[in-house]
Amino acid sequence: MKTKKKLLPLFLLVGCGLLSGCGAKEEDAIVLRIANCEEYIDEGDWDEDELIELEDGTEIIGENSMVSDFEDWYLETYGKKVKVEYSTYGTNEDLYNQLTLGSEFDLVCPSEYMIMKMMKEDMLLPYSDDFYDEEDENNYYINGLSPYIKEVFQNLSAKDESLYRYGAGYMWGTMGIVYNPDLVEEDDLHHWSLLLNPKYKKQITMKDSVRDSYIVGLCILNEKQLMSEEFQTSKSYRSDLESFLNATDQDTVNQVEDILTDMKENAYSLETDSGKADMVSGKVVANMQWSGDAVYSLDQAEEDDFYLEFFVPEEGSNLWFDGWAMLKGGIGKDKEKQQAAEAFVNFVSRPDNVVRNMYYIGYTSVISGGEDETIPNYLRYCYEDEEGVSYDLSYFFGRPLQISTSKDQLKRQLYAAYPTSDVLERSVVMNSFDSDVNRRISEMWTNIRCFRW
DSSP states (O other), rough: OOOOOOOOOOOOOBBOOOTTTTTOOOTTTTEEEEEEETOOSOOOOOGGGGOOEEEEEEEEOOOHHHHHHHHHHHHHHHHHHEEEEEEESSSSSHHHHHHHTTTOEEEEEBBBHHHHHHHTTTOOOOOOOOGOOTTTTOOOOHHHHHHHHHHHHOOOEEETTEETTTEEEEEEEEEEEOTTTTOOGGTTSSSSGGGGGGTTSSSSEEEEHHHHHHHHHHHTHHHHHHHHHHHTOTTTEEEEEEEHTTOOOHHHHHHHHHHHHHHHHHEEEEESSSHHHHHHHSSSEEEEEHHHHHEEEEEEHTTTOOOOOOESSSSOOOEEEEEEEEEEEHHOOHHHHHHHHHHHHHTTTSHHHHHHHHHHHOOOESSSTTTTHHHHHHHHHEEEEEEEEEEEEEHTSSSEEEEEGGGGGGHHHHHSSSSSHHHTTEEEEEOOOOHHHHHHHHHHIIIIIOOOO
16 A cells, blocks of 8 residues: 655645745736635645656656646646635635635635535536536546546535536545454444444544534434334335435434433544544544545554554445535636636646545545546556455446455555445435524534533
């Protein structure tokens, strides 16, 4: 397993992108204001030994930041200067609060539920018809988007409009549990209730994220029914699962609050980022974790010569996506700026840049690359073992594609990055909550975090 670059913190101020230089506005340049999550794009400055050499001879390395390379590419491709003011935020809610307080951005990268919330509030511009023109060789997004991801996006909607027209995917994944196989018993590795098991008291962590923790609570609450043969074999399994894992009535919220309160009392910490380090250092033996951070934890532990594993519990999980969305309040009717924003999405969707970002941040891109073999070759570079077992990736690439990999990858990085079809069958996208439900869930979370200890 090749290890990725260690992530370094970004110290970027709103409206002043250190990656492109403060005060860099020029009279003849398009100024594009981009806001993204922290540590969520290739910053460049790779070491020479990090050069990725694929089997077809392709060489990939991040010498400069992705933002700087985009500025150069845009000038070369479209004959127009663009200066990116790149800013970061911590959570979707942080971004939304910045926008409501008056911060102006042109292009942002929130999660699917926040994109749908922004759609409902008429904050977003749809992507242009030109963006979806498959004949344009610079339209790397539409020509490389995974058919599986495309279908999911097309089926998500807000205000009777498809997310597909308002959000361009970036990264995706599931929620599961990273664990130390030497310290967690095999019989405990099937259900989310592992996080409640007193056997591991103060040795597990849970996410300080209301939506992610809430869906875990729903899985635990409904474990018996979700695992019943009648439910598992029902013709309406998918729709019933989506109903169970999106239930927000007051009685259900109260029951989930009790479950999550018990989980917090059993936990070493309630965290958003420290769980990775706590797993690697051995402070905890199991960690509720996003799949991309799971890959990071497994990689880092491997550098220290011990092995962690990952599983998605059998009841179900959250299927999440982050994507690029264009803001009306920033771009408005400025067609040049909209073209630059769409071009940025296309640039980060170019297969070699997809590899750069996946290597650098550890998460999985929504891009499969279409007919381009760069991304499949990168997966072979990372995971191939000719004497191993076959791992089927056909669903993601939209064509027959299997990789021969070591048997341990069925519980490790490849499984976390590209879940098996049975995991996806039991994973659902959570709805975008309306204001009443948001208030109900927020009150529950405040009680858990602040009052019930």
